[in-house]
Amino acid sequence: MPSAMSDKQLFDSFEFREKYHCDDPLGSFCSPKGTEFRLWAPTASEVALRLYSTGETDTCLREIFPLRDEQGVWRYATGEIWDGLYYDYLVTVDGTTRATADPYARACCCNGARSMVLDLRRTDPEGWEEDKAPPLPPETVIYELHVKDFSWDPASGVPEEYRGKFKALCLEDTTLRGDGENPTCLAYLRRLGVTHVQLMPVYDYGSVDESGDPEQFNWGYDPVNYNVPEGSYATDARRGEVRVREMKQAVQALHKNGLRVIMDVVYNHTYRLDSWLWRTVPWYYYRQNEDGTPSNGSGCGNDLASERSMCAQYILDSVLYWAEEYHIDGFRFDLMGLLDADLMDRIRQELDRRWGPGEKLMLGEPWSAGSTAVRPGTVLADKGALGRMDKTIAVFNDTVRDSVKGKLWSAEDQGFVNGGGLDAGRLADCVRGRTWRPDGADNLPSQTVNYLSCHDDWTLWDKLSLAAGMDPTASPCPPALLRQNRLAAAMLFCCQGELFFLSGEEFARTKQGVKNTYRSPLAINRMDWARAWENRDLVDYYRGLIALRKQLPGLRDKSAKAADRILSVTAPAEGCAALLVDNASPDSPWDRLYLAFSAREDTVALTLPEGEWAVLANGESSLLWQDPPAAAGTAALPPVSALILGRRSQGEQK
Numbered sequence: 001m002p003s004a005m006s007d008k009q010l011f012d013s014f015e016f017r018e019k020y021h022c023d024d025p026l027g028s029f030c031s032p033k034g035t036e037f038r039l040w041a042p043t044a045s046e047v048a049l050r051l052y053s054t055g056e057t058d059t060c061l062r063e064i065f066p067l068r069d070e071q072g073v074w075r076y077a078t079g080e081i082w083d084g085l086y087y088d089y090l091v092t093v094d095g096t097t098r099a100t101a102d103p104y105a106r107a108c109c110c111n112g113a114r115s116m117v118l119d120l121r122r123t124d125p126e127g128w129e130e131d132k133a134p135p136l137p138p139e140t141v142i143y144e145l146h147v148k149d150f151s152w153d154p155a156s157g158v159p160e161e162y163r164g165k166f167k168a169l170c171l172e173d174t175t176l177r178g179d180g181e182n183p184t185c186l187a188y189l190r191r192l193g194v195t196h197v198q199l200m201p202v203y204d205y206g207s208v209d210e211s212g213d214p215e216q217f218n219w220g221y222d223p224v225n226y227n228v229p230e231g232s233y234a235t236d237a238r239r240g241e242v243r244v245r246e247m248k249q250a251v252q253a254l255h256k257n258g259l260r261v262i263m264d265v266v267y268n269h270t271y272r273l274d275s276w277l278w279r280t281v282p283w284y285y286y287r288q289n290e291d292g293t294p295s296n297g298s299g300c301g302n303d304l305a306s307e308r309s310m311c312a313q314y315i316l317d318s319v320l321y322w323a324e325e326y327h328i329d330g331f332r333f334d335l336m337g338l339l340d341a342d343l344m345d346r347i348r349q350e351l352d353r354r355w356g357p358g359e360k361l362m363l364g365e366p367w368s369a370g371s372t373a374v375r376p377g378t379v380l381a382d383k384g385a386l387g388r389m390d391k392t393i394a395v396f397n398d399t400v401r402d403s404v405k406g407k408l409w410s411a412e413d414q415g416f417v418n419g420g421g422l423d424a425g426r427l428a429d430c431v432r433g434r435t436w437r438p439d440g441a442d443n444l445p446s447q448t449v450n451y452l453s454c455h456d457d458w459t460l461w462d463k464l465s466l467a468a469g470m471d472p473t474a475s476p477c478p479p480a481l482l483r484q485n486r487l488a489a490a491m492l493f494c495c496q497g498e499l500f501f502l503s504g505e506e507f508a509r510t511k512q513g514v515k516n517t518y519r520s521p522l523a524i525n526r527m528d529w530a531r532a533w534e535n536r537d538l539v540d541y542y543r544g545l546i547a548l549r550k551q552l553p554g555l556r557d558k559s560a561k562a563a564d565r566i567l568s569v570t571a572p573a574e575g576c577a578a579l580l581v582d583n584a585s586p587d588s589p590w591d592r593l594y595l596a597f598s599a600r601e602d603t604v605a606l607t608l609p610e611g612e613w614a615v616l617a618n619g620e621s622s623l624l625w626q627d628p629p630a631a632a633g634t635a636a637l638p639p640v641s642a643l644i645l646g647r648r649s650q651g652e653q654k
Contacts, residue, residue, distance in 0.1 A: 007043075007282070007283045007284070008283065008288050008292070011283065011284050011305075011308060012308070012375050017308075017309045019042075019070075019071075020040075020042040020071055020072045020310070021071070021309045021310060021313070022040055022071040022072070022073055022310070022313075023313065024038065024071075024073065025038070025317070026038045026039065026040055026073070026104040026317075027102060027104030027105060027106060027227075028087065028102060028104075028105065028106075028115065028117050028118075030081060030082060030083045030117050030118060030119045031081075031119060031121075032081065032119075033079070034077065034078055034079040034080060034081060035077070035078050035080060035081060035082040035083075035117055036075070036076070036077040036078075037049055037066060037074075037075065037076045037077075037087075037102075038073050038074070038075050038104075039066070039073065039074045039089060039091075039102065039104070039280065040071075040072055040073050040074075040280070040281070040310060041068075041072060041073075041074055041091055041093075041280050041281055042071070042072025042281065043072075043093050043094075043281055043282070043284070044068075044072075044074070044091050044092055044093050044280075044281075045092050045093065045094075045095075046065070046090075046091075046092040046097075047065070047066055047068070047074040047089055047090065047091050047092070048063055048064070048065055048089065048090040049063070049064040049065070049066055049076060049087060049089055050062075050063050050064075050087060050088055050089070050090065051063075051064070051082070051085050051086070051087050052085065052086040052087065052088075052114065053085065053086070054086060054109070055086045055108070055109020055110055055114050055116070055238060055240065056109065056110070056238070061085070064076055081119075082117045083117060083118060083119040083122070084116070084117065084118070084241070085116070085117045086109055086114045086115065086116050086117070086240070087102070087114065087115050087116070087117060088100060088101050088102070088113075088114050088115060089101075089102065089280070091279060091280055093281075093282055094282075098279040099279070100276050100279035100280055101113055101114055101115045101225065101276045102115040102276065103225075103226075103275070103276035103277045103280055103314070104227065104314075104317075105225055105227060105228060105276075106118060106120065106227050106228060106244075106321070106325075107228055107240035107241060107243075107244055108204060108225050108228045108231075108240055109238065109240060110210045110211050110231055110237045110238045111209065111210050111211065111231070111237075112204045112206070112210075112224045112225045112228065112231070115225075116240035116241075118240060118241055118244065120244070120325060122241065123241050123244040123245040123248065124245075124248065125245060125248050125249045125252055127252070128248060128252065131251070131252045131255055131327055132255065132327070133255055133260050133261075133327065133329045134255060134258045134259070134260060136358070136359070137195040137260075137550070138550050138556060139195065139499070139549055139550045139556045140195055140196060140361070140498045140499065141193070141194045141195045141196065141499045141500075141546050141549070142194070142195070142196045142197075142198050142262060142449070142498065142499065142500040142501070143189065143192070143194040143196065143197050143198065143501065143503055144198045144200065144264075144454055144455060144500065144501070144502050144503055145197060145198070145199065145200065145503040145527075146199075146200040146219065146220075146455070146503070146525070147164065147165070147166060147168075147169070147199060147200070147202060147230075147233045147250075148164035148217060148232070148233065148522070148525075149164075149217070149522065149525040149526045149527055150168065150169075150185065150503065150527055151163050151164060151165070151168035151169075151185055151527075152164045152522050152525075152526045152527070153526045153527055153528060153529050153530075154177075155176055155177050155184075155528075155529040155530050156168075156174060156176075156184045156185055156527070156529050157174040157175050157176060157177060157178045157179075157184050157185075157529075158171060158174055158184075158185060161235065162235075164214070164232075164233070164522075165233050165234065165235060165246070166202075166229070166233045166234060166243075166246040166247050166249065166250040167235060167246055167249070167250070168185060169185070169186060169250040169253055169254060170186075170249050170250055170252075170253040171185060171186060171253075172186055172187060172253070172257060173187055174186070174187060175187070176529055176530065176532075176533055182533045182536075184529045184532070186253065186254070186257055188532070189257070189259060190257055190258065190259075191543065192506065192539070192542065192543050192546065193543055193546040193547055194259070194546060195258075195259070195260060196259065196260045196261070196262050196329070196330065196361070197254055197259050197260070197261055197262065198262040198263075198264060198330075198332055198500070199261065199262065199263055199264060200219055200220060200264050200455060201219065201220030201221055201222075201223075201230070201264050201265075201266060202220070202229055202230055202233065202247060202263065202264075203220075203223060203225065203226055203227070203228060203229065203230060203265070203266075204223075204224050204225035204226075204228040204229065204230050204231065205218070205220040205221070205222040205223055205224055205230055205271065206222045206223075206224040206271035206272070207220065207222040207271070207519065208220075208230075208232050210230075210231035210232045210237040211237065211238075214232075215521070215522055216232070217519065217520065217521065217522050217525055218518060218519050219455055219517075219518040219519075221266050221300075221334060221518070222266075222270075222271040222300075223266050223267075223269075223270050223271055224270070224271050224275070224276075225276070226267075226314075226318050227318055227321055227322070228240075228243070228244075229243040229244060229246075229247040230243070231243050233246070233247070234246050234247075247326060248326060248327075251326055251327050251328070252327075255327070260329040260330065260361075261327075261328055261329050261330070262328070262329060262330035262331065262332055262361060262363075263322055263326075263328045263330070263331055263332070264332045264334065265318075265319070265322075265331050265332065265333055265334065266334040266335075267304060267306065267315045267318070267333065267334075267339060268297075268298050268303060268304055268306075268333075268334060268335040268336075268338040268339060268368075269298035269300045269301070269302050269303055269304060269335075269338075270302060270304070272301070272302075273286065273294050273301055273302040277304075277314075284305070284308065284310070284311070285304055285305055285308070285310075285311045285314070286302050286303065286304060286305055287302075287303045287304070287305045287372055287373045287374060287375075288373055289373045290373070295372050295373035295374075296370060296372075297335075297338050297368045297369060297370045297371055297372030297373075298335055298338060298368065298369055298370075298372075299369030299370060300369075303338055303372045303373070304338075304339075305374075305375070306338075306339045306340050306343050307340045307342075307343075307374060307375045307378040308375075312340075312342075312343045312346070315339075315343060315347075316343070316346060316347055316350065319331055319347055319351070320350060320351075320354070323351065323354075323355070323360060324354075328360075329359075329360060329361065330360055330361025330362065330363070331347075331360070331361070331362055331363075332363050332364060333362070333363070333364030333365070333381075334364070334365060335365050335367070335368050335369060336364030336365050336366060336381045336382070336395070337365065337366050337367045337368040337380055337381060337382035337383075338368045338372055338380065339364075339380070339381050340374070340378050340379060340380055340381060341379045341380065341381045341385040341388060341389050342379065343381075344362070344364075344381045344389055344390075344393055345389055345390050345393075347362065348362055348389075348390040348392065348393055349390070357392075358392055361394075361498075362390075362392065362393045362394065363393070363394040363395065363396070363449050363498065364381065364393070364394075364395060364396070365395070365396055366381065366382045366383045366385075366386070366395035366396065366435075367382060367383070368380075368382070381393075383395065383435065383436065383437050383438060384437070384438045384439065386437055386441075386443050386447055387437070387439055387441055389447075391444050391446050391447055392446050392447075393447065394446065394447050394448055394449045394497070394498050395435065395443075395447060395448065395449060396449045396451060396454075396500075397433060397434075397435040397448050397449060397450050397451065397495075397497065398435065399429070399430065399434060399435045399436055400430045400433070400435075400450045400451070400452075400491075400492070400495055401450075401451055401452055401453075402415060403415055403416060403422055403426060403427075403430050404416055404417055404430070404452060404488050404491050404492065405417060405418065405452055405453075405460060405463055405464065405467075405488055406418065406420055406463065406467055408456075408457045408458070408463070411458070411463070411466035411467060411515075412466070412467055413467065414467050415488075416491070416597070416599050417464075417484045417485075417487045417488045417491070417599055417640070418464055418467050418468060418484050418599070419599060421575065421599075422577070422599075423571070423577075424569045424570065424571040424577040424578075425569065427491075427569070427577040427579075427597065428566055428569040428577075428579060430491065430495055431494055431495050431496060431566060431579055431581075431595070432445075432495075432496055432562070432563050432566060433445050433448035433450055433495050433496040433497030434448075435448060442563065444558065444559075444560055444562070445496040445497040445498075445557065445558045445559075445562045446497075446498075446558040446559075447497075448495075448496070448497030448498065449497065449498045449499075449500050450492055450495040450497045450498065450499055450500065451492070451499075451500040451501060451502075452488055452489075452492055452501060452505065453501065453502045453505050454500070454501075454502050455502060455518075456516065457515055457516060458511070458513070458515050459472075459502060459504070459505065459509050459510060459511055460485065460488065460502070460505050460509075461477075461481070461485065461505070461508040461509055461510050462510055462511060462512075462513050462514075464481050464484050464485060464488075465481060465510070465513070466513060468480070468481060471513075472510040472512065472513050473510055473512055473513075475534070476534070477508050477534075477535060477538075480640070481508075482508070482535075482538060483619060483639070483640040483641060484640060485508060485538060486538065486541050486619055486620075486641070486642070487597065487598075487599070487619065487640055487641055487642050489506075489541060489542055489545055490545065490597070490617065490619075490622070490641075490642035490644065491597055491642065493545040493546070493548070493549050493555075494555060494595050494642075494644065495555070496555055496556075496557060496558075496562050496563075496565075497558075499549070501542075503527060504527050504528070504531075504532070505542075506538060506539050506541075506542035506543075507528075507531055507532040507534075507535040507536075507538055507539050508531065508535050508538055509527070509528070509531070510528075510531075511524050511525065512524050540622075540623065541621070541622050542622075543622075543623075544617065544621065544622030544623035544625075545617065545622045547623075547625075548616055548617060548622060548625050548644070551588060551625070552583060552588065552590075552593065552646075553583060553584075553585035553587065553588055554581040554582055554583035554584075554585075554588075554593050555581070555583075555593070564582070565581050565582040565583070566579055566580075566581060566582075567580040567581065567582055567592075568580040572596070572604055572605075572606055572607075572637075573598075573600065573604045574600075575598060575599045575600040576596070576597065576598040576599070576600055576604050576637065577596070577597055578594065578595065578596040578597075578606065579593075579594075579595045579596075580592060580593070580594055580609055581593040581594075581595060583646065584649075588646075588649075589646070589648060589649055590614065590616075590646030590647055590648060590649065591647055591648075591649040592609070592611065592646070592647035593644065593645065593646055593647075594608060594609060594613065594643075594644075594645040594646075594647070595642070595643075595644055595645075596635075596637050596642065596643040596644075596645075597642050597643075598637045598638075598639065598640065598641060598642075599640055600639055600640070601639045601640070602639055603636050603637065603638050603639060604636070604637040605634060605635075605636060605637075606634060606635045606636070606637050606643070607633075607634055608631060608632065608633060608634060608635055608645070609647070611632070611647040611648070612630065612632055612647065612648045613630065613631040613632060613635075613645040613646065613647050613648070614628035614629070614630060614631070614645065614646045614647075614648060615628050615629045615630075615631050615635075615643070615644075615645055616628055616644045616645060616646050617642065617643070617644040618638075618641060618642065618643050618644075619638055619640070619641020619642055619643070620641075622644075625646075628646070631645060
């Protein structure tokens with residue numbers, strides 16, 4: 001593919017933007033009034049629209065030549081209703097003609113090489129107009145899951161034809177092997193108490209053949225059709241309308257069951273450089289190095305040029321489309337450090353304008369996989385931009401992640417819970433949800449997503465096991481590692497900021513020690529529902545922490561004054577730290593919290609601050625708050641455990 005540095009200079013120019021930027025909706029549109037096509041291709045000398053009866057046939061029903069307007073949009077409209085027809089384009093640029101699907105398509109054929117005209121209203125499930133997210137919860141607790149691995153396990157109780165599909169997310173009462181007692185999937189999530197489900201990529205991606213072996217697996221960070229649901233998650237990938245309807249049904253079911261839905265989006269790169277975007281306007285949507293080669297800050301062979309106006313518009317329109325058409329409640333931006341800060345603020349502002357401030361979550365990774373050939377003067381949305389971006393755009397906190405369990409670069413590296421050490425001041429920074437910033441300034445809790453594990457790298461259980469030199473698949477789970485896991489969870493749920501954890505972390509999920517399972521077999525990736533009930537005590541520990549967290553305003557505070565709630569930090573012994581937290585609030589019976597964490601192998605005697613204290617959670621149970629035992633004067637902190645105490649408000653003390 002030839003380089004085109006003259007195009008780079010042209011596309012970066014103010015003149016090109018002024019002449020060709022277009023705010024009109026693009027793509028194909030079908031309604032009872034007719035059908036319209038709009039394709040932005042300003043450098044094309046000719047565009048042909050080809051229509052097909054199906055997504056597989058090679059016989060073109062009709063070839064049409066749209067007309068180009070002054071902004072570079074090729075348009076064609078008809079009073080005929082072409083709902084259900086498939087189409088693609090032939091785009092001629094500099095004498096070369098390329099076949100391409102519509103980069104703005106909202107439906108497609110199997111494997112996405114041909115777009116589909118679709119009246120979206122006929123894909124709406126019954127009651128879709130009334131569908132709405134549950135009310136904003138007092139605290140955000142995000143649960144990351146993959147549509148396929150969530151329900152693939154036969155022990156999930158999901159019927160075989162729905163396993164690994166959107167449809168599995170609609171089943172409300174599945175149980176372990178159908179035993180009628182132990183909930184799985186959606187019923188399990190209701191019991192667990194999380195507030196948000198974060199779906200790993202559900203747009204149409206290229207690393208799985210939608211017509212092939214159903215055992216295929218990939219995380220899905222390989223965008224092909226940004227505005228179309230993934231066909232391998234549908235019961236019929238060959239009918240473009242089915243995947244649209246079934247994803248809506250999944251969102252509707254999650255909402256009905258009290259869960260908001262976050263979509264994991266990957267606007268930093270495409271599956272291949274030779275994408276629909278590239279074939280439509282060669283090089284425009286992509287960054288280039290000085291020698292004309294594609295920039296590769298994503299580690300995937302290409303970087304989208306979000307700083308160019310029509311690329312930014314494409315990303316903004318895509319986000320708004322998912323929020324509007326699919327009722328998505330938030331967006332997690334993969335490698336957000338490759339996107340520009342101005343675009344992220346623009347997305348934030350538009351989401352707030354349409355749905356109200358804070359109604360839609362925004363979070364992202366404040367890093368990239370490498371350097372990127374961004375246009376000079378562009379500010380990227382990495383940690384360095386936290387001080388200038390909207391304070392409700394949150395970023396993942398690797399400081400907490402690495403401090404609690406050890407750095408992810410080495411299986412042997414240890415964090416606080418497994419003997420790696422952590423001084424009291426550093427632990428206090430973790431509780432404050434602080435993340436390292438190049439400007440040395442503090443981030444607000446509203447800008448922080450605290451987590452221990454996600455789809456990337458080892459699961460928490462695998463990391464703890466490998467650092468201890470143990471087999472992560474050992475059964476039953478070693479008690480020493482279960483103590484470390486509970487301590488890590490207690491620390492996470494005592495951090496100010498948003499909370500996030502990987503599906504199955506709460507039952508010691510293992511991926512057999514494989515670090516990155518993006519294309520590993522389902523035998524490794526699947527959620528093991530039998531393991532969830534073998535480790536139900538650990539599940540209940542997470543469940544209790546989630547419920548307790550919602551009752552602790554001193555930890556839920558997202559304001560600029562949240563850090564002031566940390567009243568004192570002490571080190572009762574080496575390998576042990578304690579914090580006193582202002583929890584005063586009209587809706588809490590406890591005006592102070594005392595948080596103690598120990599990685600020691602012996603019991604530590606604690607001298608408690610003055611007052612009558614209630615034991616809300618300890619290293620064995622996080623449900624003590626339901627009928628809390630009293631404590632005063634002193635308390636014992638057992639080995640490798642946490643202690644969470646609440647001081648009864650003055651009016652409630654005897």
